[in-house]
Amino acid sequence: MRLSRAVLTAAVVSLTAAGLPASAAAAPAAPERSVTDVVPAPVSAQADPRGDFRLTPFTVITADRGAGQVADYLRGLLRPATGYPLPVVPRAAGLPAISLKLGHDARIGTEGYELKVARDGVTLKANTSDGLFDGVQSLRQLLPAAIESPRVQHRTWTVAGGTILDYPRFAQRGAMLDVARHFFKPDQVKRYIDQIAQYKVNTLHLHLADDQGWRIEIKSWPKLATVGGQTAVGGDPGGYYTQAQYKDLVAYAASRHITVIPEIDMPGHTNAAQSTYAELNCDGVAVPPRTDTEVGYSSLCISSPITYQFVEDVVRELAALTPGEYLHIGGDEAHSTPPADYLAFERKVQPIVAKYGKKVTGWHEIAKSVPPVSAVPQYWGFGGDDPDVAAAAAGGNKILMSPANHAYLDMKYTPRTPLGQDWAGLVEVRDSYDWDPATLVNGVGESQVAGVEAPLWTETIRTSDDIEYMAFPRLPGIAEIGWSPRSTHDWDAYRLRLAKQAPRWVAQGIDFYRSPQVGWQ
Structure with missing residues (x-):
């Protein structure tokens, strides 16, 4: 015109x-x-x-x-x-x-x-x-x-x-939203997409399935969503995305130049699926639904051929809906899966992902399986030594950094924070900013880092206001760690720039935590 x-x-x-x-x-x-x-x-x-x-x-x-x-x-x-x-x-x-x-x-x-x-x-x-x-x-x-x-x-x-x-320091700057512990409607996810996009975040990792709920329609296993999607932590209302809704979310994210990475966590964190389909259990008996926040108790039946038919069907349908390169296969906290079975599962499932044209990403435990060089283990530990992750990096794998004691947005700011958890420690704004992906894990240097991601687990998170309160002001700092040159990293300078973001968040209606560490405008 x-x-x-x-x-x-x-x-x-x-x-x-x-x-x-x-x-x-x-x-x-x-x-x-x-x-x-x-x-x-x-x-x-x-x-x-x-x-x-x-x-x-x-x-x-x-x-x-x-x-x-x-x-x-x-x-x-x-x-x-x-x-x-x-x-x-x-x-x-x-x-x-x-x-x-x-x-x-x-x-x-x-x-x-x-x-x-x-x-x-x-x-x-x-x-x-x-x-x-x-x-x-x-x-x-x-x-x-x-x-x-x-x-x-x-x-x-x-x-x-x-x-x-x-230009960015690292190629991947991500945020993760757990929609399994508590379900968030498409408009709520879109709101978060708009909020993270303004800080040059370019991936959104959606945690779509866990013990407490299954959130994506799988047409070949329809009860996963219609039955397994009805529960949430604490007995709160559940929900799920139809395939059309999921595709719309992917397209909306793409309009904000963000790639969606979907996660189906396995072989653990699978109680919602195992309570819905009895055949996913080794004894053929469905387990009861669970809405508590315990971890590590569930496991798919590693020896059963039905397990791998289930995995292939889910991967096939999800891959067809997802234009991005990666599917996240979880792999964390599989405490009920014996180590040999865990390795056997990974070595069967990772080729299924490749069969449908996608690359594997998963929590850093997948490094034990010696995944293909194209796979990206996501590190969620506290830093220091991790021989499996270091070996993966030495073998050519890029590592995505999400240290729980710095980047997990669900950690409490202080003991008085009304939301969140503290198992990884208290994470004030400076704690979330003062770390370097290139020195976090011994043996993983600058060239071996894929980028950073800020996960937000939702055991205690129920509303968009809750999301915002835990993400802001920490998420912009983690985005800066992923984008900005290491030479610019300085807390005293950053806190002054961060303070000037507050009027923008007020105008946008973002409910943020006014940390006493920042002299807010």
Whole structure:
């Protein structure tokens, strides 16, 4: 669509007549913002206070071919609070513009970007639409926090001037949401997707099955969802995603440049399945449903051919619904599976995943099975020595870092935190930030780290407010560990940048923990 200045002028007149902001010169000045305030910290950022750019009703968004989806997303971010038209057009035609450009810059890779803000316009360049999307997340932080409001705000809209050159330290920056202990509806998951996307998180790991509930429709084993999906921790209501709902979640995440990694935990954490289908038990007798939070008591029948038919059916259907490369097969806390049986199970199941075109990821216990080099063990220990993980890294496997004593978002902040657990310790905001993936596990260095992930287990988490309270403000720091150069890692500097995020969370309605370690704005 191409709009002339006359058409835009008419739009401004209409906005003014409707009581919407054509100008807000009398609005109070916003707190100072700078390109050096961005979370996660960029590779390089140089402020230019004389280069501030002002959004007006005449501003347009221009997009190269292939950049249209990101341009539409940007427009959707900016329109509610400004009330401005902000049309997406091929060329600016002399109008002030935010320009999204695709090109080739060897410095920034597939997710990096270069952002320049000057008085006469904003230019965002990247090699891919992923890079443009990441750049948009930085751009939104250069506007007043009120830009996150869902309703029109009468004020000036100034983008802080300067230049950012940026690209990620690690390829994978993830968040995990456990929907098995407590079920979260699709709209709740989408809300979390939007929240994590603004910090350049690019994977969402969905923990879809556990002892307390099965959350994904499997057409060849229909009672998994309709029966096994009806329970949750503490007897709370259950639920499950139809395959259509799951596909919609995957597509929504993709629109935020996030890849969904589904998990079916096995051979342990399987009570919901074993209580639903008796044949999954060695004695052929269904176990009772369980809604407590104990772990380690359940196990599939390792010697039974039916077990592997079950696994293949689940993997086949889930792989067909999931465009991402990886399926997560769990593998943790299988205390009721003898070690030899555990290895036998892994060596049968991992080729099934490959048969359906996917790569394996699982909790770090899978490293004992010497998985293929393409597999990614997810480390959830406390750091230090782990010979199996170190051996996997030495053999060529990349390791995903999720140390429970730093990255588990369900750990209590303090003894008085009303939600969460403390088996991995108390994890205040600084604890979640002060660690390095490249030195966490002996024998696993920088080049052997796939990235980081922040899991959120939901034994005590029931609502979206609960999710937000435990994830914020810790998740942005873990995202920064995954994205930003090691050289930028400094708590004293980070806590100042983090404090400036608070007004944005307030505008978004995020219920966050106001840690006394941070001087909140």
